[in-house]
Structure formats: C-alpha cells, structure tokens
Amino acid sequence: MVTTKPFLETFDTVHAGEPDWLLQRRRSALARFGELGLPTRRQENWRFTNLRPLEKQEFAPGDSVSVAATAIAPYLVEGAGHRIVLVNGRFDSGLSKLDGLPAGVLLASVKAIVSNDVPGFFLLGPQIFGEGTEEAKQPFLALNTGAALDGFALGIPAGTKIERPIEIVHIADAASPLSVNSRSAILAGEDTKASIIETFIGTGEYWQNAVLRVQVAARAELHHVTIQDHGSEAIHTGSTTIHLAEKSRYNSFNLTVGGRLARQDVYLAMSGADATCAVDGAYLLRGSQEATMATLIDHQAPGCKTREVFKGVVEEQAHGVFQGKIQVRQAAQKTDAHQLNKNLLLGERAIVDTKPELEIFADDVKCSHGATVGDLDEAAMFYLRARGIPEKQARNMLVEAFAADAIDLVEDLRLQQHLRRHLDRWLAGRPS
Amino acid sequence: MLEIKNLHARLKDGREILKGIDLTVNAGEVHAIMGPNGSGKSTLAGVLAGRDGYEITEGSVTYQGKDLLDLSADERAREGVFLAFQYPVEIPGVNNMYFLRAALNAVRRQRGEPELDAGQFLKAVRAKLKLLDIGEDLLQRAVNVGFSGGEKKRNEIFQMAMLEPKLAILDETDSGLDIDALRVVAHGVNNMRSPERAAVMITHYQRLLDYVEPDVVHVLSHGRIVRSGDKSLAAELECKGYAFLDDVA
Amino acid sequence: MTTDTLDVRSLANQAYKYGFVTDIEADEAPPGLDESTVAFISAKKGEPEWLLEWRLKAFRAWLKMTPPDWAKLKIAPIDYQASTYYSAPKKKDGPKSLDEVDPELLATYEKLGIPLGERARLAGIAVDAVFDSVSVATTFRAQLAELGIIFCSFGEAVREHPDLVRQYLGSVVPQGDNFFAALNSAVFSDGSFAYIPPGVHCPMELSTYFRINAANSGQFERTLLIADKGARVSYLEGCTAPQRDENQLHAAVVELVALEDANIKYSTVQNWYPGDAEGRGGIYNFVTKRGACRGANSKISWTQVETGSAITWKYPSCILEGDNSIGEFYSVAITNNLQQADTGTKMIHLGRNTSSTIISKGISAGRGQNTYRGLVKIMPKAQGARNYTQCDSLLIGDKCGAHTVPYIEVRNPSARVEHEATTSKISEDQMFYCLQRGLTSEDALSLIVNGFCKEVLKELPMEFAVEAQKLLAVSLEGSVG
Numbered sequence A: 001m002v003t004t005k006p007f008l009e010t011f012d013t014v015h016a017g018e019p020d021w022l023l024q025r026r027r028s029a030l031a032r033f034g035e036l037g038l039p040t041r042r043q044e045n046w047r048f049t050n051l052r053p054l055e056k057q058e059f060a061p062g063d064s065v066s067v068a069a070t071a072i073a074p075y076l077v078e079g080a081g082h083r084i085v086l087v088n089g090r091f092d093s094g095l096s097k098l099d100g101l102p103a104g105v106l107l108a109s110v111k112a113i114v115s116n117d118v119p120g121f122f123l124l125g126p127q128i129f130g131e132g133t134e135e136a137k138q139p140f141l142a143l144n145t146g147a148a149l150d151g152f153a154l155g156i157p158a159g160t161k162i163e164r165p166i167e168i169v170h171i172a173d174a175a176s177p178l179s180v181n182s183r184s185a186i187l188a189g190e191d192t193k194a195s196i197i198e199t200f201i202g203t204g205e206y207w208q209n210a211v212l213r214v215q216v217a218a219r220a221e222l223h224h225v226t227i228q229d230h231g232s233e234a235i236h237t238g239s240t241t242i243h244l245a246e247k248s249r250y251n252s253f254n255l256t257v258g259g260r261l262a263r264q265d266v267y268l269a270m271s272g273a274d275a276t277c278a279v280d281g282a283y284l285l286r287g288s289q290e291a292t293m294a295t296l297i298d299h300q301a302p303g304c305k306t307r308e309v310f311k312g313v314v315e316e317q318a319h320g321v322f323q324g325k326i327q328v329r330q331a332a333q334k335t336d337a338h339q340l341n342k343n344l345l346l347g348e349r350a351i352v353d354t355k356p357e358l359e360i361f362a363d364d365v366k367c368s369h370g371a372t373v374g375d376l377d378e379a380a381m382f383y384l385r386a387r388g389i390p391e392k393q394a395r396n397m398l399v400e401a402f403a404a405d406a407i408d409l410v411e412d413l414r415l416q417q418h419l420r421r422h423l424d425r426w427l428a429g430r431p432s
Numbered sequence B: 001m002l003e004i005k006n007l008h009a010r011l012k013d014g015r016e017i018l019k020g021i022d023l024t025v026n027a028g029e030v031h032a033i034m035g036p037n038g039s040g041k042s043t044l045a046g047v048l049a050g051r052d053g054y055e056i057t058e059g060s061v062t063y064q065g066k067d068l069l070d071l072s073a074d075e076r077a078r079e080g081v082f083l084a085f086q087y088p089v090e091i092p093g094v095n096n097m098y099f100l101r102a103a104l105n106a107v108r109r110q111r112g113e114p115e116l117d118a119g120q121f122l123k124a125v126r127a128k129l130k131l132l133d134i135g136e137d138l139l140q141r142a143v144n145v146g147f148s149g150g151e152k153k154r155n156e157i158f159q160m161a162m163l164e165p166k167l168a169i170l171d172e173t174d175s176g177l178d179i180d181a182l183r184v185v186a187h188g189v190n191n192m193r194s195p196e197r198a199a200v201m202i203t204h205y206q207r208l209l210d211y212v213e214p215d216v217v218h219v220l221s222h223g224r225i226v227r228s229g230d231k232s233l234a235a236e237l238e239c240k241g242y243a244f245l246d247d248v249a
Numbered sequence C: 001m002t003t004d005t006l007d008v009r010s011l012a013n014q015a016y017k018y019g020f021v022t023d024i025e026a027d028e029a030p031p032g033l034d035e036s037t038v039a040f041i042s043a044k045k046g047e048p049e050w051l052l053e054w055r056l057k058a059f060r061a062w063l064k065m066t067p068p069d070w071a072k073l074k075i076a077p078i079d080y081q082a083s084t085y086y087s088a089p090k091k092k093d094g095p096k097s098l099d100e101v102d103p104e105l106l107a108t109y110e111k112l113g114i115p116l117g118e119r120a121r122l123a124g125i126a127v128d129a130v131f132d133s134v135s136v137a138t139t140f141r142a143q144l145a146e147l148g149i150i151f152c153s154f155g156e157a158v159r160e161h162p163d164l165v166r167q168y169l170g171s172v173v174p175q176g177d178n179f180f181a182a183l184n185s186a187v188f189s190d191g192s193f194a195y196i197p198p199g200v201h202c203p204m205e206l207s208t209y210f211r212i213n214a215a216n217s218g219q220f221e222r223t224l225l226i227a228d229k230g231a232r233v234s235y236l237e238g239c240t241a242p243q244r245d246e247n248q249l250h251a252a253v254v255e256l257v258a259l260e261d262a263n264i265k266y267s268t269v270q271n272w273y274p275g276d277a278e279g280r281g282g283i284y285n286f287v288t289k290r291g292a293c294r295g296a297n298s299k300i301s302w303t304q305v306e307t308g309s310a311i312t313w314k315y316p317s318c319i320l321e322g323d324n325s326i327g328e329f330y331s332v333a334i335t336n337n338l339q340q341a342d343t344g345t346k347m348i349h350l351g352r353n354t355s356s357t358i359i360s361k362g363i364s365a366g367r368g369q370n371t372y373r374g375l376v377k378i379m380p381k382a383q384g385a386r387n388y389t390q391c392d393s394l395l396i397g398d399k400c401g402a403h404t405v406p407y408i409e410v411r412n413p414s415a416r417v418e419h420e421a422t423t424s425k426i427s428e429d430q431m432f433y434c435l436q437r438g439l440t441s442e443d444a445l446s447l448i449v450n451g452f453c454k455e456v457l458k459e460l461p462m463e464f465a466v467e468a469q470k471l472l473a474v475s476l477e478g479s480v481g
C-alpha cells in the first residue's frame, strides 16, 4: 500500500536546504495525499483503472544511483540538440547536455531552480510547485508535490525558435521497489517554437509518478512527444497539465508501450482564443499490461481547434483504456473539436474499455467523436493474402499500418521517425 | 491447369450460391464468364481465391494437380493464382510500394527466386508502370485509398503484371474504365498470354472481348454454367440480353 | 441567419396544450411511505401474500439505497415522505364496458385525443388506459383472447394469471436493481401486462396511455410483457399529463422478455408536463426499462420520443442472452426551457453473434440540458458480437447543453463495435434556404428537426409517427434563435 510514511521518514534529509515555502507546500500536500488515499474504481474517473499493484506494495523514495551512457543510448533521438537525463528522478549532469541553446533559453534541473542556483529564475519554483485546482482531488498529484525531488524546466523567451529537438530522458534503475517522483515544467513564451521529446525507460520494480506543467504563450508553437517505454515491472502514473494562450499551437503525441500498469492523465485548457491543439497517441499493449489514457480538453475561449486521435493495439491478456472528454464552455463558440479512438483487440483475453465523451455548453460548434473496437479488417486481410503475403506478415503489416497512421500525424518529422523506430521495435516483439 | 467439378458453395446463412459448377481451363487458354448480376460470378472467383465466408458443400477444384481448396488464400496466391478484385480493397496506412514488394518477394521465395532489394524492385516497377501507363505517384499512396474507380482497376492489372501469375482471374476489371484504360487493361492481359498461363475474365461487356479474344465463353446463371461456346456467344448475349437464358436454364 | 431576420424568441410560447385537471374524487393513501403504506397498497389491490412479501423486500432494499448521482441532472432533493403513493378513481363496482366508464374520464381522454372506444376500434388499437394508477378500460380483450393473447391491467394479471406474473416479475429488473426500480417495486399501483403465446403474431398494436392526475401523486406503473417462442408484438406507450405547479414523481418499471425467435417492438412517446418556461412544475420521470432477449434469434427494439418531463432519467436496455439476438434503441430526446434529460441505453452482449444498433438524436433548446449516456458491453462469450452506435446532438440557442457519454467495454476480440457522435448547431444554410422559400422560422425549424430525427421517427408505428412529429414542433416552440 502506498502511504506517506516513507516520504515523511526521509523528509528532513531529502529536502534539506529547500526554501520554507516549498517545505510547507510539501507537508500540506503529503497530508492531503494521506487524506485522499489511492483512487478507487468507484470514482467515475478511475472506474477502468486497476490500481491493485500500488495497493500491494510499498515504494520507498528512490536512491540516487548512476547509470551508464549505454543504458540510454538506444533511446536517444537522432539529431536532438539538447538533453536532460533524470536518473531515478534526479538530474544527472554527466549524461545531460545543456550547451548550445539560443541565448536566454532556460533548460535546467528543477532542483537547481528551487534552490536558487539558476540566477534570475527564483520565481519559477513557486510556479512549478504551485497548487493547481486538481491537486485537491488527484492524490498522485498531491504526492508528487510532497515528494518530487527534481525534474526538468524549459523556459523559452519570447520570439525564440529552437531548431533541434530537446530531449528529456527519465530513466529508473531499481534494485528494490522504489518510487520516482518527477516534477517538470515547460514555459514557451510568445512567438516561440520548439520541439521536445520525453522518454521514460528503466529496469526493475519501480513506480514513476511524473507531473508536468506546460504553458504555451500567445502565438507560440510547441511540439511535444512522450514515449513511455518503461521496463515490464514498472508502474507509471503521469499527469500533464497544459494551458494554451491565444493563437498558440500545441501538438502532442503520447506513445505508451511499457510498464505493467500505466495511467496518463492529460488536462489541456484552451484558455486563449483561436488556439489549436493536437492531442494524439497510441498504446500498444501485450502480456498482462494495463494502460489508461485519460484526457480532458477544456475549451474555454472561442475559435479553438482540437484534434484528438488515439489508437490502441491490445494483444494477449492486456487491457487498454481510453477516457477522453471534450468539454466546450459557453464562451467557447466556434469550437471545432474532433476526437477519434480506434482499437484493435487482438487477444482472446484482451480487453478494451473506451469512454469518449462530449460535454458541450456552446451552440455554434462542430464537435464529434468516434470510437471503434474490433479485429483487423477482414477484407484487407484477404486482399493481402490473395497477393501471396503469408498470414502473420499480413497481420503485422496491418497492425503496423494501423499504428503508423497515428504516428504519421506527428508534424516534426524527426520525432515521427523516432516514434516509428519504437513502433518497429514493438512489432518485432509481436507474438506469432 | 484448372479443373472445377460439381462445385457447390453456400454462404454462412445457408444460402446456396454455386450449385454445381463444372469448368476446365487449360494452360494457354483465356475463358470469359458472363452472367446476370447476382448469378454467382464473384462468388466463384472468391471461392477460387480462398476468400472466407463460403462453405464448400460438394465438388472439387484441382489446380496444377493440387487440391486448390486445401490451400490458404496466400498459398494459392504464391502458387500463381491471382484475383483482380471487382472491388479492390482500400488499406489505409499500407504504402502501395511496400505492399507490392512484400507480395512480390513472397511469390519469388515460393518460386525459389531471390528476393528483390529496393533498387531492383524499383527498376522492375518502373518498367511495368510504363507498359501500363500508370503514374508513379499512385504507388506512393496507401493501397487503393482515394484511388478513383479506374485507378483501382489499373492498379490491379499492374499488380498482376508484377506478380506474373499462372492463373489470373479478373472480376469485372473492365467495368468503369474509359476506353483508354480499357486498352491498357487489355494490353496487360494480352501481354500475359502465353502457353504456360491461363486467364478467366468475368465481364458484362463484349467490348473487352474485342480486345482480348477468349477461347471459350461461359454463361453463369443462378449458380450454374448454363451455356458455353465460342466468342460468338458473347455477341449473342450482347444483343439479346440474358432473357433468352430462361429458355435454356 | 441573423437575429434581425429572425427574432425567434419573440415568437409566442405556446402554453402546454394538455393542461387541465379532471375533478374526480380520489381514493388516496395518506402521504408518506413506510411498510404500512406498502401493505395498504397491496391490500387495496387484494394481492396475494407472495406479492406483498415481494413488495416489502423491495421496500427494505430501497431503504438502504441512495438516489443515483451519476447522471448529469440537477435535481432538488425529493422528499419521498411528502408524496402520496396510491390514488385511484372511486370504484362503482368497476366498469364492464366503455359505457360504464366515468364520462369525465372519457372526456379527459377525448381532450388528449386518445383513440378509445369507437375511435380505438377505427384506429385498430387496443387501449389499456391507465388513469392515475388504476387501469380503467381495456378494449379488444375478446379479440385478443381468441388468439390466446393476454392483455390486461397488471392488477388483473396478478389475479388471473398469477403463475405467469410470478415467473417473470422482477426477472429482468430485480427489486433492488436501482433506487427508483426498488421504489417502484415496493409501491407500484398498476400497469399493463401482456403475454403473447408461442407462434402468435399479435394482429394489432397494443397500447397504453398513462396520465398523471391527482396532485402530488407519484405514479408507479409496472409493465410486464412476455413474447413466448416465435411470438411477435408491437407495443405503444404514450403519455400526456395535466399541468401542475408542483413537481410530480414518476418512477415506472418496464420489463420485456423475448423467448426464442420472439420479436418485441416497444415504442414510447413521452410528453409529460415539462414545467413552465421558468422551470416551475413538471414531471420527474425516473424510468427503468429493460428487455431480455432470452432465446436465440430473438429481438427487442425500443423506440422513444422524449419531449416532456422536467427531468428524464431513462435507459431502455437490452440484455442479449440468446445467440443471434438483436437489440435496438432509437431515441429522440428534446429539452427546451429548463428541461433536463439524461437518457440512453445499455446493450449487454452475452450470446454469440448478438448485434445491437443505437441511434440517438438529442435536441437542446432554451436552457435545456440533454445527455446521451450509453453502455455497450461485449462479454467474453459473445463471439462475433456487433454494435453500431450513432449519436447526434443539435443545439438551438447558446444557453443549452448537449452531452454524450458512451461507455464501450469489449471483452471479446471477435467483436466489432463502432460509435460515432456529432454535435452541431442547427444549420444556418438550411434555415435560410427554408426561409427563402417562404417557410416561417417555426416551420423551418420543425422541418429541419424532423429531418434530423428521421431515422428514429421512421421506426415508430404510423399512428405514432404523426403525433410525434407534431410533438417535436410543439416542444420547440419559441426556441428558434
């Protein structure tokens, strides 16, 4: 059972030297987590997510360890310019690469920021650890506030364009069960442009609880790819909150292939008019993996455009869940929002649950959602086989096409190719 | 090459569509099958190619001495049976070139020929494209997705030209084609004609037969071959329609 | 379309057409609810012991339950002790024919346009009219009886066909199924019962009209319909209610059972009083409707047109147990002014090759809130199951809301489930086109809305389709914007 005990026990040593405001935030957040406890399936938002693995096990705060450069090498993006590596949730300066950024761009460890080691950014700390409205209800967020030691912070000053992708590697190495809480933020200033890719990997039994806050200022463009490719014993809970200002563009893709239990929550607020977002992704699951993708896209301002496409391939005894809500407030007239969730259910004992949801309070809108669950298209299978392609290869081709169709939505071609490599790796491991 | 004897096939719902087909196609021959809508032509083609959803209740199909019905759809294709679909299937996300190369290499492996690498493949593709007057851009798109009706049919013939089957079954490949495309298709079929190969063309129109002269013409009605003859039978059908079949059927 | 060319809010808001109160001396239970109320109702109806026990079991279950809170409905707390749970028109030995029915009742039905008596015969409809809780007249009984069809009030079925009632009552909706079903099971007053014997195709539409009349009388009908092997039946249910200022509670239960090869079509036009433009009054409609396709190749089809009630909480569902069984749900729901509807269906696929279709059309106007909530569940044994769902929402005016909450749970890889939903505003182009051709804005709206609902309306039996179209128009009056 996850409790606050191990976090309270190590509190004074782990957080020594942190400013008072933060210590206070942490203590009240931990108390909050204590009150809330783990979510239960009786809560509507958690009805499909099976948190038993977290109930059965205690996860001690992660120790600081170091990993070899070869451990991360296979996961690095070709052509990425800048890198932060977090090992068990702590910044690893040896593996990171912070040079060569345009003037004024901040790419730093969060710990450095809250301990005032990064001149000029002392106000950023409170922002990163600030209390969002969700924290009162979301226990994992509260725990993260209480326990997160480090993370990455990216700040892009107005008008700056960063050419090469920025890469964040979260790697965990657990000899015994441990928890990794990371807390990160991206602040993209007005008229900026950047691409960022986050990769989660690791070995052993661990629980990664990642919180990320993203703010995209007016007219800024941010491309954001997240790859969750944790080890097979890992548990992942992620909470990403995004705020989009007017005329900004946010394109994201979440690929979930790893972990035995994963849950990613995305809350995206379109708070400025005429913003555009693409919240896309794919979950590719096999064995007895369980993964939930839960998104809420909250249209608050008029004229925003949303595209959400999630594709799931669920094999063997795996369980894939999609919960996507598109909300349109009364002020958000002329919203154009479309959501699609397609699932391939390929195992006799595999399960897919999907709950696409529209909640609309404005009238001049165009909104739609669609969801499908099924096997591969029979007509396509026959067509391939009628051309001599053996069954297994034909199935592979169709599964690949199905998933690639989502990946092809990624606009940054470097990131798209990188995702394709992950897909290929996953396909290579398909059971026959 | 192909010998169909008393073939009966029914749908999953129990409805019998083929009610005793007898048909022999020898190497080097081209047969045409005509017949009213819903008479079972596509069903026959599907049964021969190994499409799911039919139950063979009686009869046999021998192809090059083998029991064809014993083979899976892809095995049949690798043995040289090619079906040009009446309604070619759209496969989003699967690139046409990639698809064709996978198919060609599967067939080549079967024939004991070395697989083609990307370069060799491209060369082979270009040669055939030219022959069939097909733009290369079609190949960069997903299989049949967004193709016009005529483009789909051309793509079928192009695949046939690439895969060089022994027995080609063309299900209304001439339907919906403009006159130039029809020539291209006919050209594709004629090019394949050789003493080792055979073709079965399902069609509603005399005009294809003007370009590809069949050795035998059959009329399929209500799941049976009710008439067989030379190409003059097609001409007769063209002017009299199928009504006269009622006299014979 | 601009507001200049079409100031629609100024168009007169036609008052509820069916607002009148019949003056009848009621035989009421005192307000309040405890075991003695349940016993009073049961005694009043002369029920056998087992049924009283059944009711009490439901009542005890209900006491432990809380009202569901998951629907997107804002409901002021309901004081269940303030309602009256039994109200029957005074009995003068019971009517033996239509001539003996209280003329005032008949006059009420006439105002509502219910085809009873001669008109019913002409319309070919057998009507079992429920007036406040008790069934008062049934026509065509003899004709149906010749075919072995039983169609009578629920109370009568308990007396005349206790074995059938006992076998099937609660077999689809158990007493403790949900808060409102439990309440109904404890205090149901009357309702309809139909049994179609094996192989019989019911030659006419069976029909029941419900009315709520006495002030503060909750109405708790119970309908039980059984189609035996190979039987076919189409059942119509319609309702209009007189205008009242206080909210009235309505919690019905409908159970359908289709055995092998049986086919049940159940159509509803629900036009309870929706409350006034300020949201005063109106019916609270909490209904549990469920059908079980028990036998292979059976089919249950629900069609509903929901235009009334202040609150609608209703999910006509199908449990597809039999192999190859089919479930259908066709729905139109309109909310105008301050109406709230949370409605949809559940399709539970248990048998092989079961298939279901869901077509839902939601129309929100005024400050109305309209939610489609649906569950499609494919269980592990449901090899080859299929579902297709299409939910469309139309918004008229900028203060209303339209919500779509589907749940899709698939546990069999051979299943194929497709769900599509759209939400959009009424098309300005279409409106303009109609106006330009000389239609009034109300007519144009009615035309477009009827077109929007066509797929559902065409599922209604003829007699209902016309009424339903009129209702759509009436419900949307004053809402074009």
Ligand SMILES: Nc1ncnc2c1ncn2[C@@H]1O[C@H](COP(=O)(O)OP(=O)(O)OP(=O)(O)O)[C@@H](O)[C@H]1O
Residues within 6 Å of the ligand: B011, B017, B035, B036, B037, B038, B039, B040, B041, B042, B043, B044, B053, B086
């Ligand atoms: N999978 C299927 N499901 C239902 N019916 C089918 C199926 N396949 C074939 N049929 C039916 O079988 C009959 C024969 O169909 P088929 O496609 O073989 O006709 P055809 O001769 O090719 O007609 P056309 O000239 O129109 O192409 C038709 O009645 C058709 O509807």
Ligand SMILES: [Mg+2]
Residues within 6 Å of the ligand: B041, B042, B043, B086, B171, B172
């Ligand atoms: Mg055909």
